[in-house]
Amino acid sequence: MEYFSGHISKLIEELSNLPGIGPKTAGRLAFHILDMPAEQVESLANALTDAKNNVKFCNKCYTLTDSEVCPICASKERDQKTIMVVETTRDMAAYENVGEYKGVYHVLHGAINPMLGIGQNDIRLKELFERLKDDVDEVIIATNSSVEGEATAMYISKVVKPIGIKVSRIASGVPVGGDLECVDNVTLLRALNGRVSI
């Protein structure tokens, strides 16, 4: 696209490296950015570098945070004896959006995946088991319902149960508001097997 200025081409190229943004969307974004006030562009550019340079892992739960210990681990209002294990900071954010869970989290940053060569030492499992030396009542495993998430859940429960700490797994079943006929077979079977008396 040599008819564009080099700076515009460069910007389009950089933007199209982002996930879900192809060359057309990148073009649309680039021209929108050129139309934005200079201070707003500056602010966006600063937000990018600031986030990259200042965000680190919480020393306790390994979520992404600005401080040594994240606000949830530092909070006196959260039950520090209940740990929910999630794969990513975004999964944690999903549960925080619900607003009902009052315990703390542990972010693994992945799941065991032998196909991709990700073993138990490549995610934050050691750090989780280290935390169990403190006074912990329950470990709630909220990894994804994928093969990798289930494998990780199994592994954690095998290690944690012998220590004598309660281990639970979030329920798997038909999503609320979901149409039964649209739900896959494995989920239908799980929902049946996991039925609760009413």
Add this chain to the structure above:
Amino acid sequence: MEYFSGHISKLIEELSNLPGIGPKTAGRLAFHILDMPAEQVESLANALTDAKNNVKFCNKCYTLTDSEVCPICASKERDQKTIMVVETTRDMAAYENVGEYKGVYHVLHGAINPMLGIGQNDIRLKELFERLKDDVDEVIIATNSSVEGEATAMYISKVVKPIGIKVSRIASGVPVGGDLECVDNVTLLRALNGRVSI
């Protein structure tokens, strides 16, 4: 979202100001950016500010460019006597992608739109008429087929025709490869009225 670090929240907020990017996509992008190598984030941030600070209007055709005069206006291989009038730099890019047009452009940066208070003095029309004082053979109007684009085309032709310069409008009709039954009535009528003998 106070459970996120302030820097992440800020980044998500900045990203969701971009067109077509909602809070969910912004979140996905933000976490992807945090996973990117620092130099890649730096490069994206620099591309943003570089484009904003260095891109200006071409002195002749008012497209966005790095230099005083854009490569197309400066090229000796382009027919400087044929001017295609487009609404935006992206419309120009669309025709440049085709690669067949050998004339030059004039970018209006908008179209006459009384509803939004955009009159003939708010887009680069004066600059277009100024260019016609040089030796010009033809003005090809390639504004959009919208009400505003058509109004702008009418206005330009009314001014340019009396000067004695040929004025043309790009053809309007059924898109190539389009299914006739999916085409709207106005387009069908235009295609009929604009039929050419074969």
